[in-house]
Amino acid sequence: MNNCERSIFVSTKEKVLSVLKNAPTTIFSGVALADQLHVSRTAIWKAIRELEKSGYTFEHLPNGYRYLPSDVLAxxxxxxxxxxxxxxxxxxxxxxxxxxxxxxxxxxxxxxxxxxxxxxxxxxxxxxxxxxxxxxxxxxxxxxxxxxxxxxxxxxxxxxxxxxxxxxxxxxxxxxxxxxxxxxxxxxxxxxxxxxxxxxxxxxxxxxxxxxxxxxxxxxxxxxxxxxxxxxxxxxxxxxxxxxxxxxxxxxxxxxxxxxxxxxxxxxxxxxxxxKSFVIGKQVSFTRQGHTYTGIAKEITATGELVVQTSTESISLSSGEISLTAIEKS
The missing domain is CATH 3.30.930.10 (Bira Bifunctional Protein; Domain 2)
Incomplete structure (x- = not known):
């Protein structure tokens, strides 16, 4: 199985989550979920607890559970x-x-x-x-x-x-x-x-x-x-x-x-x-081949290079070789 494939095994926890998520306005009793999924009510209760530990949230009502929007990657x-x-x-x-x-x-x-x-x-x-x-x-x-x-x-x-x-x-x-x-x-x-x-x-x-x-x-x-x-x-x-x-x-x-x-x-x-550039128009510093340079960031070229004007020359910086060591604060 390569990294793009996932197991087709579906746990009770996943089945409970699927039922509740697919009907977010519906209240499901423990009995109804157990009957639908052919498991015990205890299994449903355990699945809900495990899901809540994973970050999912449910409304616990006298007549059952209802899914609430949950910030869990899915x-x-x-x-x-x-x-x-x-x-x-x-x-x-x-x-x-x-x-x-x-x-x-x-x-x-x-x-x-x-x-x-x-x-x-x-x-x-x-x-x-x-x-x-x-x-x-x-x-x-x-x-x-x-x-x-x-x-x-x-x-x-x-x-x-x-x-x-x-x-x-x-x-x-x-x-x-x-x-x-x-x-x-x-x-x-x-x-x-x-x-x-x-x-x-x-x-x-x-x-x-x-x-x-x-x-x-x-x-x-x-x-x-x-x-x-x-x-x-x-x-x-x-x-x-x-x-x-x-x-x-x-x-x-x-x-x-x-x-x-x-x-x-x-x-x-x-x-x-x-x-949206954070650097254009600001004074920046960078190191190239052991030498430190300071200049004004003037432009970003169509190929993504940063053009810096120092006191003596204009230098085009490649993102693969250079990291800015300092940027003038606004």
Whole structure:
């Protein structure tokens, strides 16, 4: 069984959840559920308890149970015309969703495929930096099979950044910003990191697979962040209850992404990326080949390079080799 396949075994817990979710306004007694599923009332009671431990919520009424909207990642709520339900994999815990996507690519998984986890033990960003991954946020990676040359590939990281930023603006009613090249900022602090990787087929000279991974902080109390990132990291809704379920937000992000992707070669996404830039017009510092440079970020090219004007020259920075070490505060 490859990484894209799921067991066809359905537990009593899953059957109970399916019945209740499919009729959210209906009250089901324990007896009715037991009769419908051909199990004991005790099995129904245990299933409800297990589901509640997993984060699902139900209204307990004198005459039975009723399903309430629950912020639990669920494959049946994530499938769409862009990413079929059968191409979605969900784990409670994983080392990283990027690794899951790479393994699925090697196993011949159908694409596009989406890999999600409630928490990661080894998530990382650019240059291998560790990524804080507490439970209850969004950690996901999208696997694509573009079969294009490197020159033909769209700027996936930039495109994904725009898709996420648009979704954040819609659900928070605030204005997010993008720090070149792959970080989304809200209220001056990082709220999301994006990482893209590509693998090539040397024999045909094309990119075979692309993986786009992202970690998005949805609801984390500011005091919960580690000391080393507390002053520069945030979440969409702080420690408050989000007004949108994660399943809905994930769908919105990928809906934005595929709409932008299907609109190519239209460059609207690049215009939006530049408009949301966290760095254009600011003084930035970076290190290249052991030398530290300081200059003004002037523009972002059509190929995603950041053009910085120093006191002596104009330098174009590639996202794959350079990380900004400092940005002038507004």
């Amino acid at each position: 494959i049946d709520e994530l499938g769409s015309s862009f990413i079929p339900q059968g191409n979605i994999s969900l784990k409670e815990e994983t080392i990283s969703t990027m690794m899951d996507a790479r393994q699925a690519a090697a196993a011949g998984c159908q694409t596009p495929a989406l890999f999600l986890a409630e928490t990661q033990t080894g998530g990382h960003g650019r240059f291998g930096r560790p990524y804080f991954s507490p439970k209850g946020q969004i950690y996901m990676s999208l696997l694509l099979e573009p079969s294009q040359t490197f020159a033909e590939l769209p700027q996936y990281t930039l495109l994904a950044a725009v898709a996420v930023a648009k979704a954040i603006d819609e659900v928070t009613k605030k204005t997010s910003e993008i720090k070149w090249v792959n970080d989304i900022y809200l209220d001056g602090k990082k709220v999301c990191g994006i990482l893209s990787e590509a693998t090539s087929d040397i024999e045909i000279g094309k990119i075979k697979h692309v993986v786009i991974g992202m970690g998005l902080n949805v609801s984390i109390d500011s005091a919960a962040f580690p000391d080393d990132i507390k002053e520069r990291a945030t979440s969409l809704f702080g420690g408050k209850r989000p007004p949108i379920l994660r399943n809905q937000l994930i769908q919105l992000i990928w809906q934005n992404f595929f709409h932008l992707l299907h609109a190519l070669p239209d460059q609207t996404y690049m215009d939006l990326y530049r408009q």
